Amino acid sequence: MNKSDLKGKLPLLAQGKVRELYKLPDNKLLFVATDRISAYDVILGNGIPDKGRVLTALSRFWFDYLKDVVPNHLADHGDVIACLPESIQSDSDLAAVLKDRALVVNRYKILPLEVIVRGYITGSAWNEYKKTGTVHGTQMPAGLQESQAFPTPIYTPSTKAEQGEHDENISPEKAAEIVGKDLAAKVEQIALALYKKAHDYAQTKGIIIADTKFEFGVDESGNVVLVDEVLTPDSSRFWPKDSYKIGQGQDSYDKQYVRDWLVANGLKGVDGVSIPEDVANKTREKYLEVYEKLVKA
Ligand SMILES: Nc1ncnc2c1ncn2[C@@H]1O[C@H](COP(=O)(O)OP(=O)(O)O)[C@@H](O)[C@H]1O
Ligand SMILES: [Mg+2]
Structure with missing residues (x-):
């Protein structure tokens, strides 16, 4: 399902x-x-079958697992359809589509920060460190190797860019100025x-959460609430623990097939590209594998 169609039964606020x-x-x-997927910052023309379901189920799992750390935006007690207007409940096709890929949540004022926590040095943090010895502007210990764990996990916020813009890594001090x-x-x-709890x-399930991004809202009383999706392959880097090795890049669980295919075909960052069915299906398997390892095993 690449685009939801509620047949005008509810007003669309944002996409x-x-x-x-x-x-x-x-x-x-x-x-x-x-089931939409983005890679290298562009949305592909076709989706990954069942991806939306996996993201929804994983987020539900983590909201529950982490609820003692911070309250979250879930408002449907696990039964999304029961919380929807009669016009949707009685449309069995629509209800079937929404059942496992939708949440009813409380709407909050969202803090304009991507709240990133990094346990291991990789990605943009590794690139910055190689040049300057810093991560998001903060000095790090000398001699870290690629993919090595930081002495303790670090908070490395970024801005939450408007649609089409790129998020910008910022220092904790800058984040404090913003919110x-x-x-x-x-x-x-x-x-x-x-991050530590997750x-x-x-x-224990054979997965290393190298880093992840949270979003937070605030309620009317100023309490912080965990919103959006939580600890999914889209918001996190998951590495298989089995093959983890310091001093090199790691296999990632999710988009590697897609990225490899785009690069091999010279289509990295090109808008609206559709990937072949076998690449989409292999990627689907990866999303399912993460879910099964984390939740089922
Ligand atoms: N409880 C909430 N109330 C209001 N907005 C929310 C809530 N939870 C998440 N959001 C917003 O909903 C959007 C989720 O859609 P998504 O497709 O993930 O967007 P993005 O392209 O920004 O990642 C994000 O802009 C997020 O900030
Ligand atoms: Mg998002």
């Missing part, structure tokens, strides 16, 4: 790279995960606690 958000009464949202010192400190502490759990 992100992957999700569609519809307005519900009482300041709630219907939060629908499609205020107290709120930034609270968010940092919560994000590190979430990382330790995933280790």
Whole structure:
């Protein structure tokens, strides 16, 4: 399902790279995960079958596992259809589409930060470190090797760019300027606690969570609430623990086939490219494997 079609039954509020958000009464949202996939910052023409379902189920799992660390935006008690208007409940085709790929959530004011936590040095952090010895502007110990664990996980926020723009890595000080010192400190502490708890759990399932991105909202009383998706392959780097090796890049669980295919075909970063069915299917297997390892095993 590459695009949801609610046949005008609810007003569409926003469309992100992957999700569609519809307005519900009482300041709630219907939060629908499609099968769209982005790679190298562009959305591909075709989706990964079942991806939206996997992201939704994984997020539900983590919201529950982490609920003692911080409250979250879930508002459907696990039964999304029961929370929707009668016009949707009685449309069995529509209900079947939404059942496993949608959440009803409370709508919050979203902090304009991508709250990234990194346990291992890779990606843009590794690139910066190689040049300057810093990560998001903060000095790091000398002699770190690619993919090595930081002495302790670090909070490395970035801006939340408008659609079509790139997020920008910023220092914790800059993040404090954007949302205020107290709120930034609270968010940092919560994000590190979430990462540590999830990382330790995933280790026991053979997965290394190298880094991840959280988003937070604030309620009317100023309380911090965990929103969006949580600890999915789209918001995180998951590495198989078996093949982890310091001093090199790691296999990632999810988009490697897609990225490799795009690069091999000279289509990296080109808009609207469709990938062959076998590449999409192999990628689907990867998403399912992560889910099964983390939740089922
Ligand atoms: N509880 C919430 N209330 C309001 N907005 C939310 C909530 N949870 C997530 N969002 C927003 O919904 C959007 C999710 O759609 P997605 O396709 O993931 O977007 P993006 O392309 O920005 O990653 C994001 O902009 C996110 O900030
Ligand atoms: Mg998103």
